[in-house]
Amino acid sequence: MPRPPYPRNVADFNRMFPDEEACVAYLAACRWPDGFRCPECGHDAAFELPRRRLWQCKSCGHQTSVTAGTVMHRTRTPLLTWFWAAFWMTAHKPGLSALQLRHMLGLARYETAWLILHKLRRAMVDANREPLKGTVEIDEAFIGGEQLGLRGGRQLAGRKALLVAVAVEVRGKGSGRVRAEVIPDATAPTLSRFIVRNIEQGSSVLSDGHRGYQGRDGVAAQGYTHLPRTQESFRLAGTEDVVPHAHRAISQLKAWLLGTHRGVGADQLPVYLDEFVFRWNRRHAPMAGFQTLLGLGTHREPTTYGQITGREATGRPRRRGRKTGLTLATDDPRRGD
Numbered sequence: 125m126p127r128p129p130y131p132r133n134v135a136d137f138n139r140m141f142p143d144e145e146a147c148v149a150y151l152a153a154c155r156w157p158d159g160f161r162c163p164e165c166g167h168d169a170a171f172e173l174p175r176r177r178l179w180q181c182k183s184c185g186h187q188t189s190v191t192a193g194t195v196m197h198r199t200r201t202p203l204l205t206w207f208w209a210a211f212w213m214t215a216h217k218p219g220l221s222a223l224q225l226r227h228m229l230g231l232a233r234y235e236t237a238w239l240i241l242h243k244l245r246r247a248m249v250d251a252n253r254e255p256l257k258g259t260v261e262i263d264e265a266f267i268g269g270e271q272l273g274l275r276g277g278r279q280l281a282g283r284k285a286l287l288v289a290v291a292v293e294v295r296g297k298g299s300g301r302v303r304a305e306v307i308p309d310a311t312a313p314t315l316s317r318f319i320v321r322n323i324e325q326g327s328s329v330l331s332d333g334h335r336g337y338q339g340r341d342g343v344a345a346q347g348y349t350h351l352p353r354t355q356e357s358f359r360l361a362g363t364e365d366v367v368p369h370a371h372r373a374i375s376q377l378k379a380w381l382l383g384t385h386r387g388v389g390a391d392q393l394p395v396y397l398d399e400f401v402f403r404w405n406r407r408h409a410p411m412a413g414f415q416t417l418l419g420l421g422t423h424r425e426p427t428t429y430g431q432i433t434g435r436e437a438t439g440r441p442r443r444r445g446r447k448t449g450l451t452l453a454t455d456d457p458r459r460g461d
């Protein structure tokens with residue numbers, strides 16, 4: 125039996141999740157789509173203890189938490205709040221800032237909204253995702269550095285833009301799936317590693333004439349068909365854009381970072397790139413991401429607050445990361461309320 129359906133709109137949501145107990149039942153149904161099965165002894169009957177979010181095996185007494193392995197594990201926040209957050213994160217196409225979520229759900233603390241959103245974002249990376257294939261355009265771009273939100277010349281020191289590599293499948297005139305990662309430089313070894321991580325061997329890779337795609341460490345050496353397009357060849361052909369799909373993705377990425385999040389700190393940029401990729405790749409069926417965001421049906425280790433903020437290693441807040449220059453610092457967990 126497949127997992128239960130996801131809510132497609134607000135009416136669905138209200139019908140499916142009237143209260144906390146409905147959320148617990150939904151988690152159990154996602155965990156055991158074929159009915160309860162004790163992980164300890166294999167027995168198929170249990171007592172439900174919804175208030176404690178537990179199911180207890182009738183045979184051996186083993187207790188299984190319905191939130192184990194989900195982003196909600198050990199949370200004191202009501203499950204219904206998490207469900208609403210996942211719903212709005214998927215239903216609202218560009219996504220939400222923590223401030224928006226806090227207002228929408230009437231949360232007392234900004235920090236709660238921030239933590240929920242970041243846990244949902246961590247669930248956006250699918251470790252088993254399929255590599256891009258077919259014909260794939262690749263390009264790299266600096267994100268940030270436009271000095272927006274900077275408070276003066278002195279703060280420019282150390283605030284360099286981050287380099288991001290983007291790969292997009294070409295599907296006729298349209299675009300297929302996308303990948304984006306922060307990369308340390310645009311050398312051939314770095315770009316080749318990005319390509320190998322994200323694009324299936326044997327695919328055709330389109331790039332501009334940048335040296336990092338050429339040579340003995342370049343694209344062709346990694347088992348791809350490299351189709352370099354140079355400005356010159358396009359000038360001759362009468363068009364200007366060398367990798368139009370990649371450029372479109374990059375400009376949408378920049379607009380999204382500024383529009384939805386009003387900028388992002390450099391240390392958080394990789395997480396936001398994952399969100400961008402997640403949304404882009406599901407843009408035709410966004411609500412299908414509802415269960416993925418909550419971590420249902422995965423066995424991912426839950427992310428702790430310390431891992432997200434960097435407090436875990438040292439036991440105290442990490443120094444504020446370097447900014448991309450896109451930052452207006454609206455999405456800061458230490459903003460308080």
Ligand SMILES: [Zn+2]
Binds near residue numbers: 165
């Ligand atoms: Zn048992």
